[in-house]
Amino acid sequence: xxxxxxxxxxxxxxxxxxxxxxAEDRDWQQFHTPKNLAMALAGEVGELLAELQWLTPEEAAxxxxxxxxxxxxxxxxxxxxxxxxxLADVLGIDLVRAAEDKLTEVARRYPAERVRGSAxxxxxx
Amino acid sequence: xxxxxxxxxxxxxxxxxxxxxxAEDRDWQQFHTPKNLAMALAGEVGELLAELQWLTPEEAAxxxxxxxxxxxxxxxxxxxxxxxxxLADVLGIDLVRAAEDKLTEVARRYPAERVRGSAxxxxxx
Amino acid sequence: xxxxxxxxxxxxxxxxxxxxxxAEDRDWQQFHTPKNLAMALAGEVGELLAELQWLTPEEAAxxxxxxxxxxxxxxxxxxxxxxxxxLADVLGIDLVRAAEDKLTEVARRYPAERVRGSAxxxxxx
Amino acid sequence: xxxxxxxxxxxxxxxxxxxxxxAEDRDWQQFHTPKNLAMALAGEVGELLAELQWLTPEEAAxxxxxxxxxxxxxxxxxxxxxxxxxLADVLGIDLVRAAEDKLTEVARRYPAERVRGSAxxxxxx
Numbered sequence: 001x002x003x004x005x006x007x008x009x010x011x012x013x014x015x016x017x018x019x020x021x022x023a024e025d026r027d028w029q030q031f032h033t034p035k036n037l038a039m040a041l042a043g044e045v046g047e048l049l050a051e052l053q054w055l056t057p058e059e060a061a062x063x064x065x066x067x068x069x070x071x072x073x074x075x076x077x078x079x080x081x082x083x084x085x086x087l088a089d090v091l092g093i094d095l096v097r098a099a100e101d102k103l104t105e106v107a108r109r110y111p112a113e114r115v116r117g118s119a120x121x122x123x124x125x
Numbered sequence: 126x127x128x129x130x131x132x133x134x135x136x137x138x139x140x141x142x143x144x145x146x147x148a149e150d151r152d153w154q155q156f157h158t159p160k161n162l163a164m165a166l167a168g169e170v171g172e173l174l175a176e177l178q179w180l181t182p183e184e185a186a187x188x189x190x191x192x193x194x195x196x197x198x199x200x201x202x203x204x205x206x207x208x209x210x211x212l213a214d215v216l217g218i219d220l221v222r223a224a225e226d227k228l229t230e231v232a233r234r235y236p237a238e239r240v241r242g243s244a245x246x247x248x249x250x
Numbered sequence: 251x252x253x254x255x256x257x258x259x260x261x262x263x264x265x266x267x268x269x270x271x272x273a274e275d276r277d278w279q280q281f282h283t284p285k286n287l288a289m290a291l292a293g294e295v296g297e298l299l300a301e302l303q304w305l306t307p308e309e310a311a312x313x314x315x316x317x318x319x320x321x322x323x324x325x326x327x328x329x330x331x332x333x334x335x336x337l338a339d340v341l342g343i344d345l346v347r348a349a350e351d352k353l354t355e356v357a358r359r360y361p362a363e364r365v366r367g368s369a370x371x372x373x374x375x
Numbered sequence: 376x377x378x379x380x381x382x383x384x385x386x387x388x389x390x391x392x393x394x395x396x397x398a399e400d401r402d403w404q405q406f407h408t409p410k411n412l413a414m415a416l417a418g419e420v421g422e423l424l425a426e427l428q429w430l431t432p433e434e435a436a437x438x439x440x441x442x443x444x445x446x447x448x449x450x451x452x453x454x455x456x457x458x459x460x461x462l463a464d465v466l467g468i469d470l471v472r473a474a475e476d477k478l479t480e481v482a483r484r485y486p487a488e489r490v491r492g493s494a495x496x497x498x499x500x
Contacts, residue, residue, distance in 0.1 A: 011136060015221055022228065025237035031429050034185040035177050035285070039428035041205075042170050042292045046421015049167055052160050053414035054406050057307065060159040064216050074218050078227030080166075080209055081220050084202070091189050093199050095206050096140055102203030103140075103147065112150035156304045160410065164303035167417045171296015178289035179281050182432065261386060265471055272478065275487035284435040285427050291455075292420050299417060302410050310409040314466050324468050328477030330416075330459055331470050334452070341439050343449050345456050346390055352453030353397065362400035 012096055016089040019082060037087040044083055048076040137221055141214040144207060162212040169208055173201040262346055266339040269332060287337040294333055298326040387471055391464040394457060412462040419458055423451040 023029050051073050052060050064070040088095040148154050176198050177185050189195040213220040273279050301323050302310050314320040338345040398404050426448050427435050439445040463470040 010221065012221060015224055018225070018228065022232065026235065026240050027242040030242075033182050034188060035180070035182055035289070036428050038170075038174050038177050039285070039289060039292075039424045042167075042174055042289075043421045043425035043428060045163075045167050045170050046418045046424070049163050049414045049421070050418035052163050053411050053418060055160070057158050057160055063159060064218070073216065074223050075227055075230075077209070077213055077216070077218055077220065078223035078225075081213075081224035082228060084205055084209060085224065088202055088206075091198065091202070093189070093202055095202065096135065096137060098199050098203035099140055099206035099210065100143070100203075102200055102207060103143065105200075107147065110151065115151050117152040117155075160414070161303050164299045164410070164414060164417075167414075168296045168300035168303060171293045171299070174289045174296070175293035178286050178293060260471065262471060265474055268475070268478065272482065276485065276490055277492040280492075283432050284438060285430070285432055288420075288424050288427050292417075292424055295413075295417050295420050299413050302413050305410070307408050307410055313409060314468070323466065324473050325477055325480075327459070327463055327466070327468055327470065328473035328475075331463075331474035332477060334455055334459060335474065338452055338456075341448065341452070343439070343452055345452065346385065346387060348449050348453035349390055349456035349460065350393070350453075352450055352457060353393065355450075357397065360401065365401055367402040367405075 012085060015081075016085050016095075019086045020089060023086070032086060032090055034087060034091055037083055037090060041080065041083040041087060044076065044079040048073070048080060051076055137210060140206075141210050141220075144211045145214060148211070157211060157215055159212065159216055162208055162215060166205065166208040166212060169201065169204040173198070173205060176201055262335060265331075266335050266345075269336045270339060273336070282336060282340055284337060284341055287333055287340060291330065291333040291337060294326060294329040298323070298330060301326055387460060390456075391460050391470075394461045395464060398461070407461060407465055409462065409466055412458055412465060416455065416458040416462060419451065419454040423448070423455060426451055 023032055051069065052063070055063065063073050085095060088098070148157055176194065177188070180188065188198050210220060213223070273282055301319065302313070305313065313323050335345060338348070398407055426444065427438070430438070438448050460470060463473070
């Protein structure tokens with residue numbers, strides 16, 4: 001409970017439940033409106049970008065090989081996932097299912113045989 | 126496969142695998158560097174914010190009750206999850222575990238009994 | 251007036267005034283709260299990132315040489331400046347002066363002779 | 376020079392020049408690619424959002440009345456302006472002119488008489 005159970009959640013649904021309990025224990029549901037959580041999500045993505053912004057593409061590709069940098073990147077990704085999961089939960093959205101549905105739609109729009117190797121503006125997963 | 130299997134992934138690991146196959150089928154791994162994916166993640170979060178920005182807090186809280194707005198919000202959240210999952214996969218990070226570890230650390234820093242109801246700058250999940 | 255005067259503003263203060271008139275003419279001041287404008291700013295920055303995300307560093311460096319891409323990048327930068335100017339105006343902040351004050355502080359923190367050529371995490375303008 | 380001249384720039388062009396000198400003095404031009412600067416811009420916008428995210432709309436509207444919060448918001452807005460100005464300069468874009476051109480286009484698309492008081496998704500400055 002409250003994020004300190006080390007056996008931990010394994011699914012997004014369990015993580016969402018844990019975050020819900022975490023917010024309730026602190027009476028933070030009042031702050032967790034969709035707009036506020038979306039802002040917090042953007043804030044954490046900003047911190048993630050800040051870790052990578054001055055690195056060359058090569059340095060960024062090996063970020064995880066550096067324990068300090070890797071640890072910071074992992075922690076920022078954890079923060080982003082926390083707010084994304086919480087936002088989806090507050091809105092009643094199944095996060096993995098939403099991603100899967102979007103991917104199905106994108107796969108239809110960009111058939112592999114047609115777009116192979118191209119990353120034109122409109123062509124992206 | 127390739128995002129068009131409707132039975133779909135249920136775990137983040139399965140979604141990550143599906144996204145990997147999706148990128149490989151299109152030869153898009155070359156574009157999926159950590160920096161590029163982090164930018165794409167921020168871009169999708171920006172689109173999510175754009176859906177919510179002019180709504181009152183109350184309107185945003187009921188966004189999912191409006192089929193059109195709700196559909197757009199769900200699609201944007203799906204996009205954000207796609208890029209976050211792909212970025213974590215490229216970096217070799219377990220997304221749910223990273224979130225859980227961060228939550229454990231945050232829970233220790235902000236014990237429920239001490240911060241209840243307060244959302245001072247430094248106090249957030 | 252209303253953004254259609256081609257002789258145009260030359261200073262940020264004039265742009266801010268023009269944007270104020272634009273919002274008043276449309277009765278949009280009600281939507282232009284600091285939180286909403288900050289979200290809109292982030293949304294536009296996301297669109298700017300989307301234009302650059304799949305480009306190589308070299309392609310991005312020559313973005314303006316491509317009339318179509320260059321036009322889109324310029325338009326997105328215009329959007330970002332619009333919301334940043336509007337947000338600063340609503341908060342009563344002098345944008346250029348705020349940047350200058352921050353730069354003065356950063357210059358003190360990172361004297362040229364000490365940080366030349368280094369872009370370690372904490373070392374940035 | 377180098378950000379420590381208190382008489383300070385008054386125009387965006389002067390700020391851009393000052394930032395250029397600042398980067399040259401530190402040999403930081405190598406890091407100031409369009410992609411890196413766009414990421415830094417997003418990172419600073421994220422920090423700005425973080426200052427506002429848990430506030431009620433009312434609290435955010437009065438942010439500048441609180442010296443501490445107001446000082447932080449002003450500093451973050453300064454940071455955003457620094458990177459936006461630097462990015463535009465590196466790309467050879469006149470920031471105020473780009474904003475003005477975009478506003479002219481938006482004003483044409485949303486005539487005041489037609490959109491007054493409405494902030495539907497597609498209707499925004």
